[in-house]
Amino acid sequence: MAQLSRWVEDSQPLAIGEIGLDAMAPVATHPRQRRLFEGQVDLARQAHLPILLHVRRCHDPVLDCLRRTAFPYGGIVHAFNGTVSQAHRYLDRGFRLGMGGVMTHDRAVRIRQMVSLLPEEALVLESDAPDLPPAGHQGERNEPCHLPLVVQALADLRRVSEDHIMASTRRNARRVLGLPDKD
Numbered sequence: 176m177a178q179l180s181r182w183v184e185d186s187q188p189l190a191i192g193e194i195g196l197d198a199m200a201p202v203a204t205h206p207r208q209r210r211l212f213e214g215q216v217d218l219a220r221q222a223h224l225p226i227l228l229h230v231r232r233c234h235d236p237v238l239d240c241l242r243r244t245a246f247p248y249g250g251i252v253h254a255f256n257g258t259v260s261q262a263h264r265y266l267d268r269g270f271r272l273g274m275g276g277v278m279t280h281d282r283a284v285r286i287r288q289m290v291s292l293l294p295e296e297a298l299v300l301e302s303d304a305p306d307l308p309p310a311g312h313q314g315e316r317n318e319p320c321h322l323p324l325v326v327q328a329l330a331d332l333r334r335v336s337e338d339h340i341m342a343s344t345r346r347n348a349r350r351v352l353g354l355p356d357k358d
Contacts, residue, residue, distance in 0.1 A: 176214045183222050189352045191219040192227025193253055199231045216244055225250035225351055234261040241268050249351055254303055259289050266297050271351050275303035276317055279310040279328040291332045299348040300325055
């Protein structure tokens with residue numbers, strides 16, 4: 176943590192991440208994961224930086240940590256796959272939800288329904304590279320060049336233009352990272 180703290184001070188990043196909890200990791204690692212995550216959240220608070228979250232089957236514990244620590248700087252939840260309720264709890268804390276290749280699959284019914292219902296300010300795009308490729312590219316290494324498929328799926332689900340999706344998600348990402356809006 177001391178080394179990370181020095182790096183943050185020297186490098187002045189836009190965010191701390193990707194940090195979080197992963198229930199798919201061996202159970203023996205869970206207490207250490209929690210300690211490291213809480214330390215990283217504290218470091219982000221001290222540096223006044225948003226966080227980029229990695230959350231696998233741990234949304235409630237991550238949200239509890241953010242509530243307990245009253246983390247005020249928001250961030251992005253990478254490859255969000257939680258419930259609508261969890262989505263709103265993140266949004267209430269200033270987070271945006273990363274949407275990528277998973278959303279392009281017809282079988283991702285819950286995520287597809289959710290993105291059509293969430294407010295526009297909730298969403299940012301991500302490629303999920305090298306994992307989680309979009310529909311039609313299963314078994315391949317995912318690349319950022321597939322991002323237009325995510326844009327198309329999101330535009331279709333929200334019944335807006337692809338240009339609108341690109342502009343709104345770019346604006347959302349820039350805002351959460353503390354960057355000025357650009358057209």
